[in-house]
Every structure is written in structure tokens, then in C-alpha cells.
Amino acid sequence: MSDAATTPAIPLRAATDESPLVRRILIAIAVSGLGILVAAPLIVVLAEALAGGWAAAVASLSHHDAWSAIRLTLLIAIIAVPLNAAFGISAAWFITKFDFRGKAFLITLIDLPFSVSPVVAGLCIVLMFGANSLAGGWLAAHGLPIVFAVPGIVLATLFVTFPFVARELIPVMIEQGRAEEEAALTLGASGWRTFRTVTLPNIRWALLYGVLLSNARAMGEFGAVAVVSGKIRGQTATMPITIEMLYNEYLSVAAFSMAALLTLLALVTLLLKGALELRHAGQLAAHRVQ
Amino acid sequence: MGKPLIYRSPMPGFGLSMGITLTMLSIIVLLPIGALLLKGASFGIGNIWETVNRDRVWGALLLSFRLSLLAALFNLVFGVLLAWVLVRYRFPGRRILDAAVDLPFALPTAVAGIALTALYAPNGAFGSIAAEAGWRIAYTQWGIFIALVFVGLPFVTRTVQPVVEEIEREVEEASATLGASRFHTLRHVILPMLTPAALTGFALALARAVGEYGSVIFIAGNIPLVTEIAPLLIVIQLEEFNYDAAAAIGIAMLLISFAMLLAINLIQVWSRRRIGHV
Numbered sequence: 001m002s003d004a005a006t007t008p009a010i011p012l013r014a015a016t017d018e019s020p021l022v023r024r025i026l027i028a029i030a031v032s033g034l035g036i037l038v039a040a041p042l043i044v045v046l047a048e049a050l051a052g053g054w055a056a057a058v059a060s061l062s063h064h065d066a067w068s069a070i071r072l073t074l075l076i077a078i079i080a081v082p083l084n085a086a087f088g089i090s091a092a093w094f095i096t097k098f099d100f101r102g103k104a105f106l107i108t109l110i111d112l113p114f115s116v117s118p119v120v121a122g123l124c125i126v127l128m129f130g131a132n133s134l135a136g137g138w139l140a141a142h143g144l145p146i147v148f149a150v151p152g153i154v155l156a157t158l159f160v161t162f163p164f165v166a167r168e169l170i171p172v173m174i175e176q177g178r179a180e181e182e183a184a185l186t187l188g189a190s191g192w193r194t195f196r197t198v199t200l201p202n203i204r205w206a207l208l209y210g211v212l213l214s215n216a217r218a219m220g221e222f223g224a225v226a227v228v229s230g231k232i233r234g235q236t237a238t239m240p241i242t243i244e245m246l247y248n249e250y251l252s253v254a255a256f257s258m259a260a261l262l263t264l265l266a267l268v269t270l271l272l273k274g275a276l277e278l279r280h281a282g283q284l285a286a287h288r289v290q
Numbered sequence: 291m292g293k294p295l296i297y298r299s300p301m302p303g304f305g306l307s308m309g310i311t312l313t314m315l316s317i318i319v320l321l322p323i324g325a326l327l328l329k330g331a332s333f334g335i336g337n338i339w340e341t342v343n344r345d346r347v348w349g350a351l352l353l354s355f356r357l358s359l360l361a362a363l364f365n366l367v368f369g370v371l372l373a374w375v376l377v378r379y380r381f382p383g384r385r386i387l388d389a390a391v392d393l394p395f396a397l398p399t400a401v402a403g404i405a406l407t408a409l410y411a412p413n414g415a416f417g418s419i420a421a422e423a424g425w426r427i428a429y430t431q432w433g434i435f436i437a438l439v440f441v442g443l444p445f446v447t448r449t450v451q452p453v454v455e456e457i458e459r460e461v462e463e464a465s466a467t468l469g470a471s472r473f474h475t476l477r478h479v480i481l482p483m484l485t486p487a488a489l490t491g492f493a494l495a496l497a498r499a500v501g502e503y504g505s506v507i508f509i510a511g512n513i514p515l516v517t518e519i520a521p522l523l524i525v526i527q528l529e530e531f532n533y534d535a536a537a538a539i540g541i542a543m544l545l546i547s548f549a550m551l552l553a554i555n556l557i558q559v560w561s562r563r564r565i566g567h568v
Contacts, residue, residue, distance in 0.1 A: 018476075026371060029368075031383070034391070037440055038390045039390065042393070083314075090307045091310075094307035097299065100296040109320070117501025117521050119503045124540070127533065128321055130533075133325065158314075182300060190302075191302025216395070226503070240504070263401055270389050270396050271389075273392065
């Protein structure tokens with residue numbers, strides 16, 4: 001009884017809210033849009049992988065070409081991601097701890113790979129290190145072929161993932177300033193010790209975040225790798241390249257089973273990324289006004 | 291006179307960090323791009339123009355650019371809407387929705403390519419529905435459009451989201467107090483604040499879409515002059531070991547990317563002057 005007296009018939013809303021109807025419509029557009037664009041492809045990958053049952057999917061993944069693709073992709077990531085992290089830390093240290101002319105230009109150069117098509121990136125690697133090029137010819141003559149071999153895939157992967165870690169670390173390190181490091185140095189710590197005990201703990205979550213993103217890209221890169229790999233089955237075919245080859249041979253279950261593995265990797269990446277954002281949002285560069 | 295090239299700093303590791311940074315930047319990015327430009331220079335500007343100035347190449351470049359523009363426009367509208375919904379509204383599943391926005395960044399493009407093709411092919415889940423209406427999606431320009439929307443999806447949302455979070459409610463309250471309708475406030479108060487970030491996201495999505503390869507080639511059908519994208523032309527030339535022609539088209543695409551990079555920077559400079567930040 002008394003409820004009717006205190007609750008108005010039409011719920012009041014703040015002047016800074018949209019009407020409930022508008023709100024529902026916008027939420028419905030967002031949910032259905034993401035459902036069609038993002039959820040549907042995910043579901044279709046799993047459905048197509050299991051179209052012939054679990055046994056067929058597992059059998060296609062235990063084929064030795066599939067195994068060698070998985071091993072190669074892991075190998076590429078194990079080489080490329082730490083190199084990318086080492087570069088990212090060096091570049092962020094150089095850019096945020098010192099003042100020099102041309103800093104903005106250097107940052108632009110580091111970001112450059114983001115605006116170059118992966119196919120053009122692969123083309124650049126081929127022209128630089130291919131058997132017909134100066135550098136590639138010399139290296140191949142000395143027993144280190146780059147293009148159509150693993151080193152070329154690593155270089156292409158490094159190209160496309162180049163800015164990931166640096167981009168994540170630079171804003172965080174600018175915000176933290178230099179005072180803590182200066183204090184440590186004044187107290188007599190060596191440069192290396194200062195980095196390890198002062199800087200690294202401050203940037204570890206941002207570093208992990210950047211590593212996560214660059215790992216996802218390293219394992220999934222297709223365009224740049226397609227150009228440099230030569231697509232030699234069992235030798236230079238990574239997981240994404242194998243997906244293409246299987247798909248073009250109409251081996252749907254095998255292609256989608258391999259795709260499902262990479263989809264799981266993507267989901268794990270998103271999960272870890274979400275956990276980092278939830279717990280350490282203050283120490284990450286993402287989700288900030290740049 | 292003039293500013294010193296390098297300011298003295300008590301920080302250690304100047305030589306080491308500069309050495310690693312510049313060496314890796316050179317070997318991985320600058321020298322390879324230089325090799326492309328050098329190849330172009332030895333091929334000659336006349337020959338480059340002759341290679342690019344063919345119907346098939348123009349067709350591919352224009353197709354890539356036109357569909358990328360349309361996809362980026364779609365993402366501009368949908369991305370702003372998504373950012374608004376994710377920041378302002380509370381509803382069950384919001385966190386999952388927020389995480390889902392990043393999937394196109396995390397999912398390998400080849401996986402996206404075959405998944406979208408399976409969905410939109412004439413016998414696929416969505417494709418069969420469209421086929422009943424006489425509408426073919428996969429292996430037409432519609433398919434390319436959908437793939438480009440997919441890969442560009444996160445850019446606008448992720449650039450606009452932090453800006454929506456920073457909007458002070460007082461501004462909206464002031465607008466409402468002065469008698470503006472909610473729509474009027476959104477249109478004339480909120481939207482101008484979001485514009486710079488939205489444009490940055492739009493430009494990033496556009497740049498990504500123009501160079502996109504993996505997610506497109508499966509669904510495109512790759513018919514010259516109809517559904518053949520520019521990056522595919524480079525791959526075709528390389529498969530025929532026609533390095534000169536590949537380099538010529540590569541340089542054309544590189545120039546387009548640089549022009550877009552410049553545009554992104556100009557947008558940021560412009561909006562910094564106008565708003566104070568991006």
C-alpha cells in the first residue's frame with residue numbers, strides 16, 4: 001500500500017540518462033552486432049572442427065605435418081617474443097630516461113610497422129634478405145638462408161609485432177618519471193641493479209600485457225609469413241599457413257581443427273588480458289586517454 | 291646556440307639502450323623498407339608507373355581503398371555506439387561484451403578468414419539465409435566488406451572508450467539545466483568531445499583495412515577487377531618471382547600508408563589544438 005505512495009508510477013530518471021527505451025535499443029544493437037560479427041565466427045570454427053566428431057579432429061591434429069606446424073609456430077614465438085620484449089624495454093628506457101632531439105621522430109619510426117601492410121612487410125624482408133639480394137646472397141652462401149627458411153619467418157614476425165611492447169611501456173614509464181631511479185643511483189645502486197629492483201617491478205604488468213599481445217600476433221601472423229615462408233610443408237609452414245593449405249585442399253575438418261587451436265590461444269589471450277586489466281588497470285597504458 | 295643534440299643525464303645505460311634500439315629498428319624495419327625503395331629506384335619511376343598504371347592494379351587499389359573506407363565508416367558509427375553502451379550502461383554480460391570487442395585483435399586473420407567464409411558462403415549459416423533472398427555475400431564485395439569490418443572493429447571503440455569515461459557529468463547536467471533535450475545534449479555537447487578520438491580510431495581502422503590480407507582472401511573469391519585486393523596482387527607477383535612488379539605495387543601501397551599515417555598525425559595535432567588532448 002505505502003509503496004504505491006512513495007514510488008511514482010513512471011520511474012524518475014536523471015537528466016543525464018537516456019530513456020529506458022533508447023537504452024534498451026542501444027544495448028540490443030551492441031549485443032546483436034557483436035553476436036553476429038564476433039561470436040558467430042567463434043562458434044562456426046568450433047562447429048566445423050567437430051563436424052566429423054572429436055576423433056576426426058584429434059586425428060587431423062596428430063598428423064605429422066600438423067605437429068611440425070605447431071612446433072614451428074611455438075619456436076617462432078619463443079624466438080620472436082623475447083627479442084621483441086628486449087627491444088621494447090631498450091626503446092622505452094632510451095626514450096623515457098634520456099632527452100634528445102628527434103625523439104618524436106623515433107617514436108614514429110617505431111610505430112611504422114602498424115601502418116605497413118603485412119604483405120608489404122613480407123615483401124620488404126624478401127627484397128632485403130632474399131637469395132637475389134646482397135645481404136641474403138652472402139648469408140645464404142655462408143649457410144644461413146633467410147627467406148623460405150625459419151630466420152625469415154622470425155624477421156617477418158618481428159616486423160609486424162615490432163611496436164607492441166615499446167608502445168605499452170613508453171606511456172607507463174613517462175608517467176612514472178625518473179625520481180625513483182635517481183634515488184636508487186644516488187644511494188649507490190648500479191645501473192643494472194636499479195633497473196632490476198626499481199624499474200622492472202614498476203613496469204612488469206605493462207610488460208606482461210605487451211608480451212601477451214605480441215605473442216598472440218606472433219603465433220597468428222599470416223600475411224607477412226605467407227610471403228617469406230615459401231610454404232614448405234613440414235618445414236616452413238606455420239599453423240596459420242597450414243590452415244590455408246588444408247583449406248585450399250578442401251580438408252575442412254583438418255583446417256578448422258587447427259583454427260580451433262589458434263582460437264583457443266586467442267581466447268586465453270583475451271582472458272589473461274582481461275584479468276590484467278581488472279587487477280592492474282592503474283599500471284597499464286591501455287584504456288587511457290592518449 | 292641551438293639546443294644540444296643530447297642532454298646530459300645521470301641515468302645509466304644510454305649507449306646500451308640506444309644501441310639495441312637503433313640496431314633492431316634498422317635491421318628489422320628500416321633496412322627492409324629501404325631495400326623496397328632501393329628496388330623501386332633501380333626499377334625506375336617510369337617502370338613503376340607503367341606497372342601500377344594498369345586496369346587490374348588500379349582496380350585492386352581502388353577496391354581496397356573503397357571497401358576499407360566503407361568498413362571504417364561502419365566501424366566509426368558502431369564503434370562509438372559500442373563505446374557508449376560499454377561505459378555508460380550496466381547490464382548482465384557487459385564484461386563479456388567488453389572482452390569480445392578485442393577478439394579481432396587476438397584471433398589470427400587466417401582463422402577469421404575461413405570462419406567468415408564458412409558463415410557467409412551460400413551453404414553457410416548466414417549465407418544460406420541471404421541466398422534465399424537472392425543475395426550473395428561470400429565471393430563478392432560484400433564478403434570483403436564484412437571481413438574488413440571484422441578486423442577494424444576494435445579500433446574506434448578502444449580509442450573512444452577512455453574519452454567517454456572522462457566526460458564529466460556536470461557538463462551534461464549543465465546542458466540539461468539550460469533546457470536542452472537529451473538528444474540535443476548528445477548531439478551538440480557529447481559528440482564534439484568524442485570526435486577527435488573517433489576520427490583517430492577511424493583512421494587506424496582504415497589503415498589496417500587497406501593492408502589487410504589474411505581475413506580477406508578466403509572470402510573474396512579473388513576475381514581480377516571485381517574482388518581482387520591490392521595485397522593479393524603483390525603475392526601473385528612474388529609467386530611468379532616477378533620482384534620488380536611486386537616492388538612497384540608495394541611502393542604504391544607504402545605511399546598510401548604513409549599518407550594515412552600523416553593524416554592520423556594531422557588529426558591528432560588538430561584535435562589537440564581544439565580540445566587540449568586526444
